[in-house]
Amino acid sequence: MGESGCGKSTLLYAIAQLLNPPAWIAEGTVRFRGQDMVALGDEELRHWRWRECSVVMQSAMNALNPVLTVGAQLRDALQAHESLTSQKIQERSAEVMRLVGIDAVHLRSFPHQLSGGMRQRAMIAMALLFTPELVIMDEPTSALDVVAQRSLMLQIKDLQRRLGFAVLFVTHDMSLVSHFSDRLAVMYAGQVMELGLTRKVFDAPRHPYTVGLMQSFPSIAGERQELTGIPGSPPDLLKPPAGCRFHPRCPHVMTHCRTEEPAVVDVEGDLVRCHLYPDGQQSTVPLLSSVRPR
Amino acid sequence: MGYLVRRLEFFLVTLWAALTLNFILPRLLPGGPEVALRTRFHGRVSPGTIKSLEVALGIHTQQGQLQQYLEYLGNLLHGDLGVSLGFYPERVTQVIMVALPWTLGLVGMATVIAFVLGTLIGIFGAWRRGGLLDSVLPPVFVVISAFPYFWVGLICILLFSITLGWFPQAFGSSSEVTSELSLPYVLDVLWHSILPAFTIVLTSIGGWILTMRNNMITTLAEDYIRMARAKGLSPTRIMFQYAARNAILPNLVGFAMSLGFVISGALLVEIVFNYPGLGTFLLQAVNNEDFSLMQGLFLLITVAVLLAVVAADFLTAWLDPRTRERA
Numbered sequence: 153m154g155e156s157g158c159g160k161s162t163l164l165y166a167i168a169q170l171l172n173p174p175a176w177i178a179e180g181t182v183r184f185r186g187q188d189m190v191a192l193g194d195e196e197l198r199h200w201r202w203r204e205c206s207v208v209m210q211s212a213m214n215a216l217n218p219v220l221t222v223g224a225q226l227r228d229a230l231q232a233h234e235s236l237t238s239q240k241i242q243e244r245s246a247e248v249m250r251l252v253g254i255d256a257v258h259l260r261s262f263p264h265q266l267s268g269g270m271r272q273r274a275m276i277a278m279a280l281l282f283t284p285e286l287v288i289m290d291e292p293t294s295a296l297d298v299v300a301q302r303s304l305m306l307q308i309k310d311l312q313r314r315l316g317f318a319v320l321f322v323t324h325d326m327s328l329v330s331h332f333s334d335r336l337a338v339m340y341a342g343q344v345m346e347l348g349l350t351r352k353v354f355d356a357p358r359h360p361y362t363v364g365l366m367q368s369f370p371s372i373a374g375e376r377q378e379l380t381g382i383p384g385s386p387p388d389l390l391k392p393p394a395g396c397r398f399h400p401r402c403p404h405v406m407t408h409c410r411t412e413e414p415a416v417v418d419v420e421g422d423l424v425r426c427h428l429y430p431d432g433q434q435s436t437v438p439l440l441s442s443v444r445p446r
Numbered sequence: 447m448g449y450l451v452r453r454l455e456f457f458l459v460t461l462w463a464a465l466t467l468n469f470i471l472p473r474l475l476p477g478g479p480e481v482a483l484r485t486r487f488h489g490r491v492s493p494g495t496i497k498s499l500e501v502a503l504g505i506h507t508q509q510g511q512l513q514q515y516l517e518y519l520g521n522l523l524h525g526d527l528g529v530s531l532g533f534y535p536e537r538v539t540q541v542i543m544v545a546l547p548w549t550l551g552l553v554g555m556a557t558v559i560a561f562v563l564g565t566l567i568g569i570f571g572a573w574r575r576g577g578l579l580d581s582v583l584p585p586v587f588v589v590i591s592a593f594p595y596f597w598v599g600l601i602c603i604l605l606f607s608i609t610l611g612w613f614p615q616a617f618g619s620s621s622e623v624t625s626e627l628s629l630p631y632v633l634d635v636l637w638h639s640i641l642p643a644f645t646i647v648l649t650s651i652g653g654w655i656l657t658m659r660n661n662m663i664t665t666l667a668e669d670y671i672r673m674a675r676a677k678g679l680s681p682t683r684i685m686f687q688y689a690a691r692n693a694i695l696p697n698l699v700g701f702a703m704s705l706g707f708v709i710s711g712a713l714l715v716e717i718v719f720n721y722p723g724l725g726t727f728l729l730q731a732v733n734n735e736d737f738s739l740m741q742g743l744f745l746l747i748t749v750a751v752l753l754a755v756v757a758a759d760f761l762t763a764w765l766d767p768r769t770r771e772r773a
Contacts, residue, residue, distance in 0.1 A: 165672075168676060203678070215673045217688050218768060229677040232683070
């Protein structure tokens with residue numbers, strides 16, 4: 153989770169190794185079941201794709217080839233990894249379409265003939281062809297209205313329970329995060345600022361940026377409180393601020409925040425990138441109460 | 447289906463408009479056929495002979511315009527384009543039928559080759575953007591396509607024909623070989639067509655390379671290409687089924703148009719190479735003030751372009767499902 157332009161999708165596509173030039177892998181590893189995916193060659197990577205890790209994109213209109221039927225696009229994903237008879241392909245395609253609640257007649261439809269919600273479902277059907285271990289979703293619901301969003305997420309949750317795949321998704325929708333995720337990474341200016349169990353992060357945010365985010369949206373059940381938001385605007389990533397990238401907007405900024413880049417520390421199981429936690433200890437500054445009521 | 451019917455309706459209406467214009471335009475020209483005829487035979491034949499020639503050629507000046515127009519449409523329905531003044535007593539259709547195969551063969555094939563080759567170079571160039579193919583061929587051919595046809599033709603003749611002696615300088619075939627459907631004749635015709643075809647391909651391929659390359663680059667940035675990669679499809683499948691298949695759509699109409707213009711012949715190329723095609727005949731018709739032949743040729747060109755555009759529409763409808771239902 154993070155605001156627009158913080159690098160959520162870039163990170164996601166970097167993990168899936170789908171970034172286009174001029175992007176390149178400068179360093180780092182992507183561990184998938186103990187194996188480093190960055191070290192794989194193109195051909196090995198191609199076999200890993202879709203069988204083990206599939207992708208659902210933000211806008212299904214642009215992510216489906218406009219000149220091929222939905223069925224043809226399911227078929228070529230299947231054929232890329234297995235040699236199947238056309239009857240087997242038909243059966244499997246109809247099966248995944250049923251999983252997401254679309255009639256199999258729409259295998260013969262072209263993407264432009266389906267509604268936005270159906271296209272997104274068809275994409276999810278495509279992602280489930282091989283029942284992969286991991287499904288990567290880039291804002292899967294942002295092109296849909298709230299009603300369709302909710303039904304799609306419930307369906308994903310339900311399929312996940314039945315088929316047992318992991319979902320890695322990015323969004324800037326706080327309510328989606330709180331309802332549908334188990335672990336949460338908060339990103340700011342291209343870096344993960346905090347990573348922990350969603351419940352814990354929501355109940356006790358540790359990074360000042362996370363605190364600011366939590367105070368930017370109202371709680372339905374909680375008491376009435378003034379929303380404060382985060383003053384200032386995100387930095388220009390071509391020349392990110394020295395030291396901690398959040399320091400120009402941070403209410404707890406200290407002198408060494410401006411010069412030293414904070415390391416990632418483990419605070420009671422949560423990973424935090426902040427100088428407030430010098431040795432992985434709980435901060436001495438009470439973060440939440442420091443917000444000035446207006 | 448409704449889409450195809452609408453396109454056909456459009457075709458018929460445009461065709462009628464073109465035919466009518468083709469009738470009106472020569473009649474707006476100063477002089478007109480009968481003046482041309484009189485000037486040509488002035489003092490050489492008696493007025494009575496001119497009168498009978500006029501009747502024979504179908505130039506009835508006494509007839510009303512409307513009646514002439516209806517007769518013109520009627521004749522067209524029967525495929526009758528009248529008698530050629532320049533090649534009298536040959537009929538215009540006969541003259542055209544002699545020249546048409548040459549032009550269709552030469553310019554048609556050259557246009558298809560240029561399109562196919564240019565499209566392929568564009569596809570591969572964009573796929574390896576910034577690679578060797580991409581950095582050399584597009585700029586070179588864009589520069590070459592700025593050269594005038596006839597100049598490239600003359601240089602080719604000078605280099606490959608006069609200096610090196612590899613290819614003949616002119617004409618569609620050698621006079622020593624009898625024109626019948628035999629292997630030596632076919633080879634002779636092919637041998638004569640290489641240089642003019644080469645000139646056409648050389649000067650027209652740049653446009654296809656450039657447009658296809660640019661379409662491809664735009665298409666390659668689409669989400670569905672990234673999706674295809676995520677699906678683990680083979681690179682060739684992504685390149686052709688996902689990228690090129692979409693990138694070629696805007697180029698189809700341009701290709702069909704250029705196929706339509708094949709009929710008008712690469713006029714200059716045919717003249718430079720003295721090729722017996724429609725372009726050469728068109729020039730002669732203009733020089734001879736051969737109105738009926740000109741009219742026939744213009745008609746042929748118009749119909750060819752119209753047919754090509756309709757064919758392109760059908761092809762696009764076949765390749766692009768989104769156009770089929772558009773109102």
